[in-house]
Amino acid sequence: MSDSLDDWFVREVLPHEPALLRYLARVWPNPADIQDIRHDAYVRILEGAHRLRPTAPKSLLFTTARNLMIDRARRNRIVPIDLREDLDSLHVLVDEVTPERRASIRQQLVRVTQAINRLPDRCREVLWLRRVENLSQKEIAARQNVSEGTVEKHLARAARLLADLLSEPDIAERRTEETRRSQHDVSDER
Secondary structure, eight states: OOSOHHHHHHHHTGGGHHHHHHHHHHHOSOGGGHHHHHHHHHHHHHHHHHHOOOSOHHHHHHHHHHHHHHHHHHHHOOOOHHHHHHHHTOOOOOOOOOHHHHHHHHHHHHHHHHHHHTSOHHHHHHHIIIIISOOOHHHHHHHHTSOHHHHHHHHHHHHHHHHHHHHOHHHHHHHHHHHHHHHHHHHTTO
16 A cells, blocks of 8 residues: 555545534534544544545544534533534535445445456456556566556556446457457567
8 A cells, every 4th residue: 555544644634624623613512622522533533544444534534523522422411402403414425334335335346356357367467556556557567577568558458348347248258358369469579
């Protein structure tokens, strides 16, 4: 992972701090707690991001702060009416994963995995190095001892085949077979 957790946090979470502080100042009755809530939200986000980077960091930040305020309000046992209304009216998109959505995501993941596994070996390897390991074309070319043009061709073929495999299985079968046959031609460029 080329992007460090600190870099990710500075780039994806910290830009929302002014909006978060305005929100907390507007809804939380005790100004002395605002910095603690902000800090606790950051800690929770960083702890979770060690395992998996969130796809919607702003939503996560506001949802985490909201949940922290709810926890504090429960501990205090006395919740001002206006705080409750403000917490309920928070209009930040919360990406709740329903069981149906979870099943759909799992099906999509299986389909994409199967499509990637059906790619010719060289295309699959180049795609993995570029998209997962985040290597540049130049680095991939050096690692595989091929030209950058060859790497580019493999990436283009992988993209085309994946698009076909994920859209129309019949077209994908023909292209996969064509690519496997022409793979020997590209290997000769080495």
